[in-house]
Amino acid sequence: MNNAAADPYAWLLALPVLLPLLGAAVTVIGSRSPTLQRVVGIVVLLAVSAIAGVLLVVSDGTGPIVAPLGGWAAPVGIALVADRLSSLLLLVSTLVTLAVLVYAIDQRIADYGRGTASTTFHPMYLMLSAGVSLAYLTGDLFTLFVAFEIMLTASYVLITRRTSAQKIRAGMTYVTVSLLSSLLFLTAIALVYAATGTVNLADLAGRVAQLPPGLATVLGLMLLLVFGIKAAMVPLHFWLPDSYPNAPGPVAALFAGLLTKVGFYAMVRTQTLLFPRDDPWTLLLVIATATMLVGALGALAQNDINRLLSFLLVSHIGFMLFGLAVFDAAAVSGAALYAAHHITVLATLFLVSGLITRRTGTVLLDRMGGLLRTAPWLAALYAIPALTLAGVPPTAGFVAKLALLQAGAAAGPWPTVVAGVVIVASLLTLYALARVWVRVFWGAPKAALPDDDPDDEVLVGTSRTPMPMFAATAGLVVVSLAIAAFAGPLTAVTGRAGVDLLDRDPYLVAVLGSGGDR
Amino acid sequence: MTTINVAMALTVGTLFAAGFYLLLQRSLMRVLLGVVVLGHGTNLLLQIAAGPPGAPPVLGTGNTDLITDPLPQALALTAVVITFALTTFLLALGYRSFVLVGHDEVQDDVEDRRIATQTMPSASLDEDHDHVERPGADSDDDAGDDETGGDETGGDETGGDEPGGDETGDVEAAAR
Structure with a gap:
């Protein structure tokens, strides 16, 4: 047993998982005190954001940080690993989680007063955060499964709690599909273990290379399928536009921001580490093209603003898949940058949609109108993330898309063709979002419709927007603008992350130690 | 072996x-x-x-063939x-x-069906890929009714019984 030299920052690695878990426990015990629950939630997420920031700076400076749990060095023990990609996504995800929590708390206070809180919301919210952190930080395939389960179980509760007769079927679809993908993940783990005898990712990297190529391909496709369901890549995306729109506003924003991107992160991690390739991956190029087009065209057909955003979410997963499919350092770097931007902007748009729905009382676009006159600030709040998602210069979306396009154009004829599809999908996105703009903000103001579902928790059709909800959404817009403002340093970080991911050596040496058995 | x-x-x-x-x-x-x-x-x-091929991660000595x-x-x-x-x-x-x-059947997606019955040019694409996932999605359960056992009504497109269905019903009627 060769204990890896203790990393001075290793103790920090467990905290993004432990703090939300402890916070969840405290919020369960203190469920009679809404104020305690709220303070604990915000403090924990602030602390995790700070830790993620430190991890990003340290891992960018000195390479991946490894924490062998229980003192057992990998590959015998379970290791937590923070490299540039995982710390960057952890930081962005936690900031989004924090902003959405502030929004949810303000919504609750505005609608029900300061004295009430739900007993389940805060614990489950923090559990979900713990699961997301663990998924980013783990260096072990089975722990990744556990992380997904923590995250998904919390999400099942969040999407179905206080559900109404109208919305329960959406929860059922979501739970069933997620359960199926989890069982398939477990099957994939069993097959991987049967073939290689390990579930440690770094150890697997060496052992998968020794397998017959056919077997390695099958295992790679199994994992692609599993994470494809979670990341909503076409044709495995059908559950997403069906379930997310029926979740309460802040929950939909959280899911849209985080869950699919965690699936994409797992896909990048496993494919780059375990199944390296030298050329662009044709299969994934085709899937990326289909995802971009089906998502964007599906969005055009929608009349429900949340469903429209859900289809755009699917479409933009295709952009990231394209980055992974090209499979070189520049493209993977572009995909990482795109993921960071996508987490922020989708969460923002769903929060804005929540604010719009609050004023109009409906999610149907043809029943809205004239918000530009009645709520001009809301229009500004919608316009900025919409332009960002469409990738209009000089927003963060443009920076990320440019990185992807440059990498694609440099990688050969087929990636160049798909890069053209990226541009088409971006224009379709712009068109879909402009339709929302025309329907919602232009035209004659219409009176708010009464709440069509008074049973559920979310009140809609009120004519005022509480200032704190507005501020929380604006905070996310600022994060998105900051990604554009600091595009230089960020691109440099993701560039180094991309090189590391494709090179694999920094990760392997950090986890297994230079004296490891590779 | x-x-x-x-x-x-x-x-x-x-x-x-x-x-x-x-x-x-x-x-x-x-x-x-x-x-x-x-x-x-x-x-x-x-x-x-x-x-046996699992290469057990067991430390120490002993006959690993038996473990x-x-x-x-x-x-x-x-x-x-x-x-x-x-x-x-x-x-x-x-x-x-x-x-x-009143039952535990997984219902159809009302909005999906509304878009599928639309005659907009862009709707046809949506119909294609959404209906592949749910064969037999052309039935509409009346979810508000307590005494239904979730019987499928097979192909009849009356969306008016959904809770909140006055909206969807209107739009569907308009589409037809």
Whole structure:
């Protein structure tokens, strides 16, 4: 047993998982005190954001940080690993989680007063955060499964709690599909273990290379399928536009921001580490093209603003898949940058949609109108993330898309063709979002419709927007603008992350130690 | 040399087939049974993965030929607990659905159907890929009614019985 030299920052690695878990426990015990629950939630997420920031700076400076749990060095023990990609996504995800929590708390206070809180919301919210952190930080395939389960179980509760007769079927679809993908993940783990005898990712990297190529391909496709369901890549995306729109506003924003991107992160991690390739991956190029087009065209057909955003979410997963499919350092770097931007902007748009729905009382676009006159600030709040998602210069979306396009154009004829599809999908996105703009903000103001579902928790059709909800959404817009403002340093970080991911050596040496058995 | 345990392989295969078949049913109760059966199949597969070629991560001395690989058993234990927890959750969800709508059938997506019946040019694409996922999606359960056992009404497009369905009904009527 060769204990890896203790990393001075290793103790920090467990905290993004432990703090939300402890916070969840405290919020369960203190469920009679809404104020305690709220303070604990915000403090924990602030602390995790700070830790993620430190991890990003340290891992960018000195390479991946490894924490062998229980003192057992990998590959015998379970290791937590923070490299540039995982710390960057952890930081962005936690900031989004924090902003959405502030929004949810303000919504609750505005609608029900300061004295009430739900007993389940805060614990489950923090559990979900713990699961997301663990998924980013783990260096072990089975722990990744556990992380997904923590995250998904919390999400099942969040999407179905206080559900109404109208919305329960959406929860059922979501739970069933997620359960199926989890069982398939477990099957994939069993097959991987049967073939290689390990579930440690770094150890697997060496052992998968020794397998017959056919077997390695099958295992790679199994994992692609599993994470494809979670990341909503076409044709495995059908559950997403069906379930997310029926979740309460802040929950939909959280899911849209985080869950699919965690699936994409797992896909990048496993494919780059375990199944390296030298050329662009044709299969994934085709899937990326289909995802971009089906998502964007599906969005055009929608009349429900949340469903429209859900289809755009699917479409933009295709952009990231394209980055992974090209499979070189520049493209993977572009995909990482795109993921960071996508987490922020989708969460923002769903929060804005929540604010719009609050004023109009409906999610149907043809029943809205004239918000530009009645709520001009809301229009500004919608316009900025919409332009960002469409990738209009000089927003963060443009920076990320440019990185992807440059990498694609440099990688050969087929990636160049798909890069053209990226541009088409971006224009379709712009068109879909402009339709929302025309329907919602232009035209004659219409009176708010009464709440069509008074049973559920979310009140809609009120004519005022509480200032704190507005501020929380604006905070996310600022994060998105900051990604554009600091595009230089960020691109440099993701560039180094991309090189590391494709090179694999920094990760392997950090986890297994230079004296490891590779 | 690795040998294959045919009996185990057949058992796992049967469990997977039965599990997937049940998952494709509309009633949440059958879906639940499907998850249980599929979970058993997966855990059994994890056990088989513990066979001799597993290079057991056992420290110390002793005759490793006699020791089975303990790791998959630990993994299966974790997986069993998770599957169990989710089974109870699905049970609760099925019961909730029963309380709310009188049955535990997974309903059609109303908005999907509305778009599918639209005659907009862009709607045809949506129809294609959404309807592949749900064969037989052309039925409409009246969810507000307590006495329905979730009978499929097969192809009839009356969306007016949905709760809040006055909106969808209007739009559908307009589309037709």
